[in-house]
Amino acid sequence: MSNFNANDNQVRGGIYLCQVNEEISCGACCGLYNVVNPSYESIMEMLTWRTNTFSHVKREMDAILAFKEKVEDREPQERPFPDFHHCPYIGLVGKKRSRVGCLLHPLLDENKGIDFRGLSFYGGMACRVYFCPTYNNLPAVFKEIVRETASNWYAYGLVITEAKLLNTIFEEVAKRLNRPLTANSLLKNNGCLETVRELLDLKINWPFRRKSSSGPANYFFEDQLYSRPPINYETIGEPVSRHDILLQELESYFNSANDLQAAENLIDRLIHNVINQIFKPKLLFRRIII
Ligand code: SF4
Ligand code: SF4
Incomplete structure (x- = not known):
């Protein structure tokens, strides 16, 4: 293409x-x-x-x-x-x-x-x-990854303006890899591409989006006319989540501590899948000599 x-x-x-x-x-x-x-x-x-x-x-x-x-x-x-x-x-x-x-x-x-x-x-x-602010606020390597992994224009346009969400996701992957992220490491095979897509598609499929949310659209202009509210952890008696920024950017609402845990586990699982794919060894074909 x-x-x-x-x-x-x-x-x-x-x-x-x-x-x-x-x-x-x-x-x-x-x-x-x-x-x-x-x-x-x-x-x-x-x-x-x-x-x-x-x-x-x-x-x-x-x-x-x-x-x-x-x-x-x-x-x-x-x-x-x-x-x-x-x-x-x-x-x-x-x-x-x-x-x-x-x-x-x-x-x-x-x-x-x-x-x-x-x-x-x-x-x-x-x-x-x-x-848009993504041009300034997202490192080139993350931009390249999003551009190359996008499966269609609809999903791409929804996520590319989410600079804070994307930075948080990719920084978390890099932290768990214990090394800086490179586009090559994430784009090297279809398995890897699929896991990254699945992770970014959280933006579209997020099951914990609050009912009063404006939907998946993003108001990304710097005047912050429609900023996203913080998560209210007090109502479910939980401390601030380790994924607080992601949860806020995904406009989450939780009815219970169990819901929060399910959301955190979902994020962890998808990040874990990406890491697994990065570390997956390439298949090597050896010539068999008889
Ligand atoms: S679609 Fe409308 S807002 Fe967008 S570039 Fe064209 S004229 Fe401008
Ligand atoms: S919002 Fe989309 S079309 Fe507009 S400047 Fe950003 S990347 Fe380009």
């Missing part, structure tokens, strides 16, 4: 995160996940409709703005984060429409090199130059 790593040296931090390859990309800062139903199926339906409909829209200001109205009439406008703009121009891009991206971008065939992003809420300049 062709990748877009050639853009690495053009971004701060040296690892380009927004468009990774034909299948993997992110639209989190365009508000992609800030929707009432953030399931893969629902978001996919939304993006497919927009992409198909927009392909018939004349590339003229009035028609492009009318498309926005149509989208907003069709889709629920309640948002988990009401002050986080959700852009109606995010859709599917690429030769096979296999990843998420901007329908106003000049590289979209139908746009014939013209940048229409100036018609969006943020305006063309903001869309061009914005880089």
Whole structure:
């Protein structure tokens, strides 16, 4: 699969995160996940409709703005984060429409090199130059691991903005390995990739997410308008967990000490699986001489 790593040296931090390859990309800062139903199926339906409909829209200001109205009439406008703009121009891009991206971008065939992003809420300049805090706050090796292990754009975009969660996970793996983490050590075989994916998919599948959570969407802007509340350990009579940061970042709530223990064990087991895979010896084939 062709990748877009050639853009690495053009971004701060040296690892380009927004468009990774034909299948993997992110639209989190365009508000992609800030929707009432953030399931893969629902978001996919939304993006497919927009992409198909927009392909018939004349590339003229009035028609492009009318498309926005149509989208907003069709889709629920309640948002988990009401002050986080959700852009109606995010859709599917690429030769096979296999990843998420901007329908106003000049590289979209139908746009014939013209940048229409100036018609969006943020305006063309903001869309061009914005880089989320992960660019600054996640070490290059961790960025590379997430980029290379992502199984699809949906999971990737949900986790890549979670700099604190990712730092905590990978630092814990490194601590238990008793050596710095390298991308090679984690990307060396499919077993390893699978265990890392399983660990990162906690972000999507976390069974202890509190009911009042806004869902898997992340408000990652530095104004911290919607910060995550601390875990209340007092109500279950337990001390602060060894995985406190992870539990908070996953927006957990526990009804009992048993629940907390189950959550800690789940995290430990997934980290342990990654470590096991790293230490698993490579299979060596010897020539048998008869
Ligand atoms: S949230 Fe970050 S990685 Fe995702 S598209 Fe925006 S700037 Fe790129
Ligand atoms: S116009 Fe800007 S905010 Fe909207 S999808 Fe494109 S890049 Fe994202």
